Amino acid sequence: MRAIKIGILLLLVLGLSISCAGRHSGHFNTQRGAAIGAGFGALAGQLIGSNTKSTLIGAGVGTLVGAIVGNAVDQESQITREAAATNRRIVYYNDEQDYAIEAIPGPEDQQTKCRKVTKREWDKGYLVSERVEEICEGEKVSRKY
Numbered sequence: 001m002r003a004i005k006i007g008i009l010l011l012l013v014l015g016l017s018i019s020c021a022g023r024h025s026g027h028f029n030t031q032r033g034a035a036i037g038a039g040f041g042a043l044a045g046q047l048i049g050s051n052t053k054s055t056l057i058g059a060g061v062g063t064l065v066g067a068i069v070g071n072a073v074d075q076e077s078q079i080t081r082e083a084a085a086t087n088r089r090i091v092y093y094n095d096e097q098d099y100a101i102e103a104i105p106g107p108e109d110q111q112t113k114c115r116k117v118t119k120r121e122w123d124k125g126y127l128v129s130e131r132v133e134e135i136c137e138g139e140k141v142s143r144k145y
Contacts, residue, residue, distance in 0.1 A: 003046065029077075033070020035063075041062015041066075044058045045062075076101070079103045080133050083117050084117050084135035088105070090103045098125070099121075101119065102121075114135065114136040117135055
């Protein structure tokens with residue numbers, strides 16, 4: 001019974017942490033991933049071990065894994081934001097794995113202050129994926145800009 005109370009308290013604290021992490025979807029993914037990972041890790045630890053020690057171990061492992069995944073998402077979205085901000089083609093290379101990510105900014109829409117960025121991923125000289133992402137200066141509050 002005590003472990004259930006601790007688990008519920010832990011989930012409440014994590015829920016509060018996630019809600020305060022920020023509203024920007026393109027930012028704070030490391031923190032958000034750590035908080036979500038801690039919550040799921042704590043639940044998994046409680047289900048597997050049914051004691052406080054397992055819950056804490058699960059929360060710790062979940063925090064670590066969530067932070068790693070969130071950091072990877074932050075790094076990948078950084079190139080798009082950088083290309084939109086500088087209005088220049090940006091390329092990140094990984095020479096060890098022969099991998100590159102390229103971001104090519106398009107023209108800015110003066111009315112909406114948004115810019116479309118074409119993002120290409122290359123692996124061993126071959127185009128693996130190409131997608132267009134939209135980066136906006138302000139926040140969209142209503143259906144209009």
